[in-house]
Amino acid sequence: MMLNRAGRKTLVHHLAGIHLATFFRRFTVAEKILSIFIDESGDFGDFQAISPYYMVAMVLHEQSVDISSNIIALDQKIRDLGFPPHAIHTGPIIRKESLYEQYDDPSDRRRLLNALYHFTRKLDIHYLCPYIKKTEQDDFIQINAKLSREIASQLRAHKDYFDSFDRIIIYYDNGQSALTKILTSVFSTLFINVDFRRVRPADYKLFQVADLICTWELLALKAKTNSFSTSERNMFESEREFMRNRYKLISRKRL
Numbered sequence: 001m002m003l004n005r006a007g008r009k010t011l012v013h014h015l016a017g018i019h020l021a022t023f024f025r026r027f028t029v030a031e032k033i034l035s036i037f038i039d040e041s042g043d044f045g046d047f048q049a050i051s052p053y054y055m056v057a058m059v060l061h062e063q064s065v066d067i068s069s070n071i072i073a074l075d076q077k078i079r080d081l082g083f084p085p086h087a088i089h090t091g092p093i094i095r096k097e098s099l100y101e102q103y104d105d106p107s108d109r110r111r112l113l114n115a116l117y118h119f120t121r122k123l124d125i126h127y128l129c130p131y132i133k134k135t136e137q138d139d140f141i142q143i144n145a146k147l148s149r150e151i152a153s154q155l156r157a158h159k160d161y162f163d164s165f166d167r168i169i170i171y172y173d174n175g176q177s178a179l180t181k182i183l184t185s186v187f188s189t190l191f192i193n194v195d196f197r198r199v200r201p202a203d204y205k206l207f208q209v210a211d212l213i214c215t216w217e218l219l220a221l222k223a224k225t226n227s228f229s230t231s232e233r234n235m236f237e238s239e240r241e242f243m244r245n246r247y248k249l250i251s252r253k254r255l
Helices: 005-027 068-080 090-095 098-102 106-122 140-157 159-163 177-190 205-224 230-236 239-251
Strands: 033-041 053-062 126-128 131-133 167-172 194-198
Touching: 033 205, 053 140, 053 205, 068 106, 068 205, 090 098, 090 106, 090 205, 090 230, 106 205, 106 230, 106 239, 131 140, 140 159, 140 177, 167 177, 177 194, 205 230, 205 239, 230 239
Parallel strands: 033 167, 167 194
Antiparallel strands: 033 053, 053 126, 053 131
């Protein structure tokens, strides 16, 4: 096929456009997004011996890491164990509360807890877990200030990691308005690329992982003083067994 000068020029421009589009498709880097799922343990009220700490678990998941097969496997395991589809709550499993009241045999609840534990253990995630001792704070204002500083301190210690992402998305159920305000203030001050989303625990397995990590870190503090409750010993046998067989592998995911 013979082309005149105008035709050849049009063809060159067309081919150049194809090559340019191919170039951009090949070399354009996908946006790096970090999801942070947050759960808390404790409250901003007066100190009580049964709740001496305020703890905030932050599960860090790079969205480029696909965990869909892990989620499918966990859902199947929950069905195989005879539990209805639901958001797994670690504390109530241990204490036989809420949905788990009807499961008198601790081995049934232990199998469910193990399913969430092994799901968490296999995931490619990291976490942080800032906490404060409420015995060292006199009132709401001091708890608020101390917790804000502790969260900010841990985020600053890993700022290079967080800055490596184009966008950070915070997922929290807004369970405590005081913590929501702290998170909004601290993250917005330290980073410019942050979005906040309200979630339901049942919608995100990683929110349930944050719940487990919150409980695990609290139990690790209690293990140091050999102060497990009866229900905690029934579930894990002893503080030593928990630290060796349950806490050790999860703690390796700490950022």
